[in-house]
Amino acid sequence: MPPKPKADNAAYKQLKKDIDQGSIGRLYVFCGEEAYLRDFYLGRIKKKLLPPGMEEFNLHTLSGKEFELKKLEQMVDCLPMMSERTLIVVSDYDIYKGDKEGLAALFADLPEYVCLVFVYDLIEYKADARTKLAGALKAHGSVVAFNRQEQGDLVDWVKRRFKADGHDIDSEEARYLIFLCGDLMNGLISEIGKISAYAKHHRVTREDIDAVATPQLDAVVFQMTDAIALKDFNRAALVLGDLFHMQEAPIKLLSVLGRQLRQLYAARLALEARKGTGYLMELWGMRSAYPAEKLMQSARRFSLAWCRRAVIRCGEIDLAMKSTGADGEELLTQLLLELAGPGAA
Structure with missing residues (x-):
């Protein structure tokens, strides 16, 4: 069995940097297995771009089932209200199966006030590098893959989640929890919540994990x-x-x-x-x-x-x-x- 190639996290790191510095781009594709991180950073973009109470006017959503290029163009043309930018979120639409030339032209001419995010959740993102659309996406946007986290980062995250619930867990028990329940954050969050509610002492033990965690x-x-x-x-x-x-x-x-x-x-x-x-x-x-x-x-x-x-x-x-x-x-x-x-x- 050949080793799996190491995930390319450059776009993910750049996204975090852009959000922190307030330099969010105009075009993104969000994909990958780690739905928790995808939703977390989409939420951070919303907080950065949309003033409280103005989400109804500046946030536009479109599902893959109802997608039409004309509808998207109309959303792009909507000027922001009492805000510098608008956010458009398109969910589960395969951009390589529709009007590729029309989308490529749209990507090349996105106004500075727009942030357009294509979110892949129920369907897999499969790029076609041979198309003009792929070139337009590379030139004007970024494909951010939210991959499963390395164990060291995941252990640190598990420890922080338990600390937020008023508990401590050592690294070895955190590794055991990840082994037992899998390494996807959405699944681990529910398990951490159950264990925190069950644990009677400040430090979480393996017995606490085995008592209530649902193993994969x-x-x-x-x-x-x-x-x-x-x-x-x-x-x-x-x-x-x-x-x-x-x-x-x-x-x-x-x-x-x-x-x-x-x-x-x-x-x-x-x-x-x-x-x-x-x-x-x-x-x-x-x-x-x-x-x-x-x-x-x-x-x-x-x-x-x-x-x-x-x-x-x-x-x-x-x-x-x-x-x-x-x-x-x-x-x-x-x-x-x-x-x-x-x-x-």
């Missing part, structure tokens, strides 16, 4: 393989029962388990070759060292032969699910019994 599927599957490594079959069976109660399709559960076992096999091979977590992170495109460290710790409890056999059996169970019509939950239970059998550790 990958983390639950890891808990099952971790229990197998510790020879705790009862715990592994309980985790599998929890997975069934999630009402996810057995084939999806098997897919996640298969990926986990392949990563575990890769970690065991890395240990055999005396390679560290950095190699595993590069191999699987991991942004954070935490899951790689946990995989390496877990891999030390398994033999290379067990890891290889587990990956093979997972593939055979996958084939059985897709070709025999056998009950998926029974096949998963059978696989767990084999994994937890003699030679597991």
Whole structure:
């Protein structure tokens, strides 16, 4: 698996600088996975450009379903009222599927009082660099990708969110929370709120996190393989029962388990070759060292032969699910019994 290319955050950093310095541009495309950051900075632009109480006159919105170039042109022509600028927000419209030449001309002639933002939320932004429109966007605007944050930045943000709720959390527990619940801020905010409401002491503990946080599927599957490594079959069976109660399709559960076992096999091979977590992170495109460290710790409890056999059996169970019509939950239970059998550790 080739390593994921490092995200280009230059436009994101420039946007923050422009907002802080009051030099907000005339044209932006907001895209990327991190919806929390996208909404946060769109909110900052609104506060900077729109005087309180004048939003109704100076904020214009248009959805992709109702988009027409003529409507957008009319919004652009609307002069600001008791404000220096107007803000136009267009949501979920693919600019490369409409009148590209008309949009390119509009981009090149935007008045200085206009700030036009195309927001991609429900649809993905896919640029076509061959078009005149792409050149006009590059010349007159900026594509800001709100990517998942690096772990160090995300840990600091988690700590600040807990502090705002009257709690402290150390870095290791913050990393555990991110591993358990995912690294998207919108999801973490709700989990932080639940944990803050539940925690009885100033410092948040792992017990507080485990008591109320809702783990993502990958983390639950890891808990099952971790229990197998510790020879705790009862715990592994309980985790599998929890997975069934999630009402996810057995084939999806098997897919996640298969990926986990392949990563575990890769970690065991890395240990055999005396390679560290950095190699595993590069191999699987991991942004954070935490899951790689946990995989390496877990891999030390398994033999290379067990890891290889587990990956093979997972593939055979996958084939059985897709070709025999056998009950998926029974096949998963059978696989767990084999994994937890003699030679597991």
